[in-house]
Structures are given as structure tokens and as C-alpha cells.
Amino acid sequence: MPELDGKNVLLFTGDVYEDLELLYPKIRLTEAGAETTVVAEKAGVTYTGKHGYPIKSDAAFDAILNPTDYDALVIPGGFMPDKVRRSEKALDIVRKMHEADKVIAFICHGGWIPISAGIVSGRKTTSTPAIKDDLRNAGAEWVDEEVVVDGNMITSRNPGDLPAFCRAIIKELQSK
Numbered sequence: 438m439p440e441l442d443g444k445n446v447l448l449f450t451g452d453v454y455e456d457l458e459l460l461y462p463k464i465r466l467t468e469a470g471a472e473t474t475v476v477a478e479k480a481g482v483t484y485t486g487k488h489g490y491p492i493k494s495d496a497a498f499d500a501i502l503n504p505t506d507y508d509a510l511v512i513p514g515g516f517m518p519d520k521v522r523r524s525e526k527a528l529d530i531v532r533k534m535h536e537a538d539k540v541i542a543f544i545c546h547g548g549w550i551p552i553s554a555g556i557v558s559g560r561k562t563t564s565t566p567a568i569k570d571d572l573r574n575a576g577a578e579w580v581d582e583e584v585v586v587d588g589n590m591i592t593s594r595n596p597g598d599l600p601a602f603c604r605a606i607i608k609e610l611q612s613k
Contacts, residue, residue, distance in 0.1 A: 439470025444610050446509045447501065447534075449527065449550065450477045450494060451517040456486035457596040458513030458544050463492075465603040466511075471610070476501060478524060487515050498526035505537040508610055514545025514565065514595075522553035531556060535589065540613070542591040542606050544598065548572055551590075561587040563594050 446466050450459055463473050477484060477494035485491055501507075510531065512518065521527050531554035535541055543551055548564040549571065551557050558576030562585055569579040584601040585592045591609060593602035 439468075440607060441466065441469040441471040441610055444471040444508045445506065446471045446473050446511060446610075447504070447507045447530070448473055448475050448511045449513070449517070449521055449547075450475050450484050450492055451521050452484050453515050453520075454484065454486050454492075454513050454517040455515035455545055455596065456488045456490040457599060458515065458547070459486065459492060459511075460490060461596075461599045462511045462513070462542075462603055462606065466606065469607055471508075474507070476530075478521075478527075484517075498524055498530060501526075501530050504530045504533040505539065507534065507539065508613060509540035509542060509606060510534050511606070512541075512543040512547035512550050514543075514547045516546070518546050518549040522550045528554045538589050540589050540591060540606060540609050542602065544593040544602055545595050548592065552577075557590075560590050561585055562590065562592040564592060565594055 474495045476496045480497040535556045545565045552575040562577045572579045583598045
């Protein structure tokens with residue numbers, strides 16, 4: 438029996454996502470038995486990553502009527518988070534999942550979305566150094582570590598941290 442049977446994971450996307458930071462967790466979590474749903478501004482649209490890899494969204498933000506039906510949210514980096522954080526529907530998903538103590542995992546520039554959702558204050562996080570000031574200004578304690586787990590929040594810095602990032606997500610989902 439795969440380790441994540443019965444778990445449902447949302448993954449945010451949009452144009453100019455960091456290819457590996459979306460595709461690696463999607464593949465790894467699917468391989469572990471989780472059901473993954475790629476969600477974006479529009480359903481059925483093919484979005485292109487920074488390095489040209491396409492991914493088709495399964496659902497639109499506004500179709501996620503009960504975010505707490507999902508066990509985790511993965512937010513990749515790239516330039517996509519800067520656009521997605523302007524979507525109140527996306528921020529509402531983040532807030533509701535956070536309030537329900539669901540896993541919120543973000544990597545690299547993905548932290549922009551939880552910052553805009555107002556959920557990082559008082560939390561220990563990491564990210565690409567490019568947004569460490571943004572996280573600190575939002576009230577987070579920023580550290581330069583491969584992966585940081587603080588309650589339901591899992592964070593990593595860059596694509597090189599993806600193995601540790603995914604191991605932490607799987608471990609946390611197994612404990613819930």
C-alpha cells in the first residue's frame with residue numbers, strides 16, 4: 438500500500454512557475470499514492486514554467502469550494518507566486534487550509550503567497566534569500582536551512598532542496 442493512499446494534495450500553478458518545484462513534488466506525491474490536483478486561475482489551461490515545461494490545470498481557484506477537503510497545499514516558486522498572490526480566491530484557499538491545520542508547503546519564491554495570505558507571522562521559515570526580507574517583514578523568523586518544519590508549515594529554499602522538501606511533506610502527511 439502506498440504511503441499516502443487517501444491523501445489529497447493541491448498544487449498551485451500559473452505562468453512562469455519554477456518547473457522542478459511543481460513537477461517534482463507532483464510526481465513524488467503521486468508516486469507515494471496521493472491524489473494531486475493542479476489548481477490555477479482557470480481550469481483546463483496549459484501554463485508554462487520558467488524553463489518551458491507545460492502543465493495543465495485540473496481546477497480553478499474558485500472551484501475549490503471546501504479547501505479543507507484537501508490534506509496539503511504545495512506552492513512552488515518562480516515568478517508565478519507574485520501573480521497568484523493577487524488572487525483573493527487563492528489567498529482564501531491558503532487561509533482556510535491554514536486555519537484547519539492542513540499542511541502548507543512552499544519553496545523558493547512560493548512564500549509570497551502565504552505572506553499575502555497573512556499566515557507567516559511568528560513562524561520559522563526558509564525561502565530563496567531573495568524574499569527573506571519579505572518573510573521577515575511579514576513577521577516570520579527566516580533561517581537558511583534545507584527544509585524547515587514549523588507546525589503545519591514546511592518550507593525550502595530552491596530546487597536543490599526538493600528531496601528534503603518532499604520527504605518532509607510525506608512524513609507530515611503520514612502523521613495526520
